[in-house]
Amino acid sequence: MMVPSPPARRPAALWPALGIALLIIINALFDLLAPGGPGLVGPGAFLHVSLRDGVPAGALIDILNYGATFVILALGMTPVIATRGVDLSVGSIMAISGAVAATMSVGGRPAAESIALAVGIAALCGLWNGVLVSVLRLQPFVATLVLMVAGRGVAQMITDSQITTFHDATLEYIGLGRPSWLPLPFSFILAGALLGVTIVAVRKTALGLLLEAVGGNPEAARLAGVRARLLIVGTYVWCGACAGVAGLIAAANIKAADPFHAGRNLELAAIFAVVVGGTPLTGGRLNLVGAAVGGLLMQCLTTTMYTRNIGADVAPLPQALVILAVCIAGAAPVRAMRAQKAAR
């Protein structure tokens, strides 16, 4: 007898993807219509991709390169939010991770050791969050707020309140590397690989079902024998480890650990990326691809602000407007309206 497989889930990555497309079109129009502008693909245009020192460069490549940080943060945050949690400390964990790696590297330790220790400590930070939330039953918002505030202090202690620059080809490669075998930034390949691994881990095992059950109805999951508390601790450990990787990329991008600014405000960007990607803050559903595309959308916004020469002080306003537009397009009443129209 033929037994059909369960159908694939609906792609919730649609809205952030449309957001990215919209931004690219707007940028292209600016380039095209501006008098004396670069035209659609001329040098300096948003869509222009050149080879600089044999590696591709341009705004689009920048988005992939720097977007890796957002994508990885969002991947870590997704299981946390899907189980009704939230992690506000990811920005501070990024700073800690970068500080650890830079300090180790300056101290002459091999890159592999620095990387392992940085990610390990980031995972421990996640464990701390997880224990506060799952064992001591603190509200996730408050529990992770503690590390959000304290973590930056920890990072400053590690670097002695200095911006610590390092010179280590392997460490730098994480953020700046351009593999010869693929015309893409290494950080983006890393993010893509992490996405693939996460999808397999969540959808090819029963992890996804168990996480969604815990997020959808914690008491029902517990009474069905799901190890809800252990799973929740696990989500925070994973989130911390991802923030650690993101911290390495951020440090490598500037060849330095900046305990003051690394990862600052990125927790909010990560939460937004997850939510716009179809994982509701109320939990119970999990969408990794959506979160990753959401992460790219955040970087696309930031890059647009740079290329359009919008100052950092006013950039939040247009950013907020785009975020609002994407949210409204995906909001339940608007979707219902569209569905009604389509039905007629």
Next chain:
Amino acid sequence: MSPSISSPIERVESTPTLSVRGVVVDFPGVRALDRVDFDAHTGEIHALMGENGAGKSTLINVLSGLYPPREGTIHLDGREIRPRTPREAQAVGLSTVHQEIDLVPAMSVADNICLGRHPTRTGLIRQGATRRRAEAALASLGMYVDVSGSLGDHPIAVQQMVAIARAMDIDARVLILDEPTSSLDATETDHLFRVLQHLRDQGLCIVFVSHFLDQVYRLADRITVLRNGMKVGVWEVAALPKPALIEAMTGRTIEREPQNTASGSTDAAPEALLEVDGLGRRAVLAPTSLTVRAGESLGLAGLRGSGRTELARLIFGADAADEGQVRVGGARIPAGSVRDAIARGLAFTPEDRKAEGLVLDLSVRENILLAMQARRGALRPLRPPQQMQLADHYIRSLNIRTPDAETPVRNLSGGNQQKVLLARWLAVQPRVLILDEPTRGIDVGARAEIESLIARLRAEGLAIVLISSELDEIVRTCGRVLILRDRRTVGELEGTRITESAILAVIAGAGTVAGSHE
């Protein structure tokens, strides 16, 4: 004028207070209401009957402004109304008390009654006036409670009255009650009915939905029956005997399960699967002992709050006992460990299946799979084709009515949700099944199916513990009954001595019964 062709009676009367004509409501893939007509008059209690999925709740939600209908009209006192939100419905005089009481437990009783319509002076709430208005509203229902206390501290019955008082406070023309008695005991139900009759005699139009046929016959003046989203007809209660009502609801004649008095519990005693010895928890349950053998079903009877649910949760480990022990098949289970209990073959369907049993947004397949997958662990997933097979197997064998296995459980009716929960446990092949109110809020057809399923499982050698407020269900299903009162066991009945009146006598405390544990 013939509003409904199939109507067995048409009252030639003044215009109805509430008149619904040709209402159509569509959900994705389903027509929930198909050109439904419904009339209710001032000074009558009108029961809306039908199996789960018949469209009762949808019709109520249309009237309370939750689902604007796709087609059709609603007239109130001859004027057309189009309530688009619950607030608009209330403003025109349609007030609904939902099954799950939608009040704010943390706020005071007075604030709940006056919420959104507080008496104010220059924008500030007048606390004294609020209290007096709430007290007056409750007093008119024969209720005298402390209106300053939090609503959540009061029993469900009081909360129910508060919900009705709130409805009355807004000068409702039509009061709609969805399953108002599902959480009430007999005394509380009696009181509610007296209040409703009083309100009717004062000229209120009351629409009443209930699964309890007896209550409908006690209370209602007329009955409208829906089936599969369509109106079957409307009758005077006196003109519609129970069997005819059930036929109208189900579209077929229901065969009653045979009386189950010979339980065979005295045959060469089979293995004691569940042994509970002095199990208790301070302030929750006095030490309780019981034994259930393979192929036996033990009933736990008693009023709500007597300790039945607490006992079940302690046995399963949902709450941790602080004394006594539980053994399944001879192996002791550590207190408060659900996973150990499941591993030893215990299964438990909680009383509130939506809050504690099902993950409503997950599909039928995922809900059925959950306990098995939790036991196998995250790293040993069932392969997708096996998942589908498992789901399809139980959808067929338990006759779960769902469009397909991928439908979210939220979209199923109560009876089918209960079957999904049962399927989840059957998939892990338990030896002891503890069922807390498995037929609560479920229609006649599904109830009979679940009862016969219990009988089948018992015949297969499971030990069953059944909690039910429906004494006839306990009498039909159980070979032995443990009776609880005030959080302790007060008696036990066996075999042919199990009758509704005998159980009631023990609950009421009329003498001790032989075989009592204490």
